[in-house]
Amino acid sequence: MRTETHLAELAPRDRSVARPRRLRAHGAIRDAIADASVDPARLALPVFALDGDGREEPIASLPGHARLGPDRLVERLAPLVDAGLRSVMVFGVPDDKHDDARTLTAEDGPAQKALHALREAFGDRLLLMADVCLCPHTTHGHCGVPVTDASTGRVRIDGDAALPLLSAGAVSLARAGADWVAPSDMMDGRVAAVRTALDDAGHRDTAILSYTAKFASAHYGPFREAAGSAPAFGDRRTYQMDPRGVRDALRSARLDETAGADMLLVKPGLPYLDVLSALHDRTDLPLAAYHVSGEYAMVHAAAERGWVDARAVYEEQLVALRRAGADLVLTYAALDILSEDI
Ligand code: PBG
Ligand code: ZN
Numbered sequence: 154m155r156t157e158t159h160l161a162e163l164a165p166r167d168r169s170v171a172r173p174r175r176l177r178a179h180g181a182i183r184d185a186i187a188d189a190s191v192d193p194a195r196l197a198l199p200v201f202a203l204d205g206d207g208r209e210e211p212i213a214s215l216p217g218h219a220r221l222g223p224d225r226l227v228e229r230l231a232p233l234v235d236a237g238l239r240s241v242m243v244f245g246v247p248d249d250k251h252d253d254a255r256t257l258t259a260e261d262g263p264a265q266k267a268l269h270a271l272r273e274a275f276g277d278r279l280l281l282m283a284d285v286c287l288c289p290h291t292t293h294g295h296c297g298v299p300v301t302d303a304s305t306g307r308v309r310i311d312g313d314a315a316l317p318l319l320s321a322g323a324v325s326l327a328r329a330g331a332d333w334v335a336p337s338d339m340m341d342g343r344v345a346a347v348r349t350a351l352d353d354a355g356h357r358d359t360a361i362l363s364y365t366a367k368f369a370s371a372h373y374g375p376f377r378e379a380a381g382s383a384p385a386f387g388d389r390r391t392y393q394m395d396p397r398g399v400r401d402a403l404r405s406a407r408l409d410e411t412a413g414a415d416m417l418l419v420k421p422g423l424p425y426l427d428v429l430s431a432l433h434d435r436t437d438l439p440l441a442a443y444h445v446s447g448e449y450a451m452v453h454a455a456a457e458r459g460w461v462d463a464r465a466v467y468e469e470q471l472v473a474l475r476r477a478g479a480d481l482v483l484t485y486a487a488l489d490i491l492s493e494d495i
Contacts, residue, residue: 189475191468191482191490193237197282197441198487200226201246201379202267204256214375215446216453217488220246223270230271230279236491240280242335242483243267246380247290252298254290257322265329272330282362283331285322285347286338287315288382295384296338296392310391312340319343320350327356335362335418339392344412362441363414366402366428369393372421372447379446402428406436414438416481421445423470426477433478442479444470449485464489 176182184190201220203210208222221229230241245264247256256262264283271281288296298314301307315338323334334351336343344363351359369390377383394401406417417436419429420443429442448470456463467486474482 189472191471191475193487193491194239195475195479195481196238196471196487196490197240197242197280197481197483198230198233198238199242199244199483199485200230200267201244202226202263203246204248204261204263204266212375212379214378214450215485216450216457218379218485220379223266226267227270227274231274233488233491234275234278238279238487238491240282240481241271242282242284243271243331244284244289244380250290250292250381252291252293254287254318254322257285257287257290258318258325260325260329262325264326268326268329268331280333281331282333282335283326283329285319285326285334285336287318288338288384289380293385294377294382295387296389297340308387312338312342312392315340316342316346320346323347323359324350324354324356327351327354327359331359333360333362333415335364337364337367339364339367339389339394342412344409344414348413360415361413362416362418363409363412364420364443365405365409365414365417366419366425366432367393368396368421368425370396370421370424370445370447372424372445375446375450396424399428399431403431403435406432410436410438416441418443418483419479421448422474422479422482422484423448426473429474429477429479439480440478441481441483442474442477444474444482444484444486446485452486464493 203220203222205222206224209225210220212218243264245262247263268281286296288294293299295310297310297312299308300311319336319338326334336347347361409417416439418441419425422442422444432440452463452466455461467489471482
């Protein structure tokens, strides 16, 4: 039997001095024991697809990024793919907006054309994900269908009416070559509706990335400029989650799992690390985090003033998302991280 004396004899002479710095002393040991890292395979770059070869429109609030026609998109991505980029999220940006969202559902929509060009150029070197939502495609800029209530005269956003459009969009994008479709609309029942539509159309292997925990955030401004998708009236608070709530996200994760989501996403990223971590504890599905346009743009703006080193801040932010539980991080900063290697 061990006694106090016995233990004391075995212990280092001065037990009061622990030296955690030994684990920080050399780059090799720091790399060897890191809890998380930002490998390029963990990043997905959001891209904005225009209809028409040769087109290129810089996005002022997302410096370094542009809306691109199919050929220009391929040109811009080629060096990034060579540097290790493995995934993109394609957002179609139509020239004309229609409330039947025909540019989302048509075979020749801007995202569909981009997907064809990307597949042709990169084959299986690049995982193709495609956004499914109404807001960039409609004049009202909402993610569901605005309906005026006959009795009250108030406009509400109808989710059920959006499901057929979202489902048709998902099928069209899958047909155009998307490996994954990502419904970002936040309407109830969307994952089940999209899953059923994909299966019925024979796209059983097309996976669904669900925006499980998407918050009504003030960080989406630059994206809305890029996609021309700001709501024409009102806001998105009746369908995106209240930033003060975490249980809504946990419930939504359970619903999405049951409905057949293949991966769950939290958005924005950094303000919601607790949500990411809570989902990580509760689900066996892989998790994605969306480091959104505002998160990217704020760092860039500070860097322009010489106040921070953008690349270093991005790395720290992305590793935070990985540490909190994200397998995959959607980020505009993939550009900054990867261009070091070009
Ligand atoms: C909505 C959608 C949003 C973003 C992408 N799709 C949010 C919104 O406009 O409410 C934002 C992405 C970003 O900020 O990078 N379907
Ligand atoms: Zn939307």
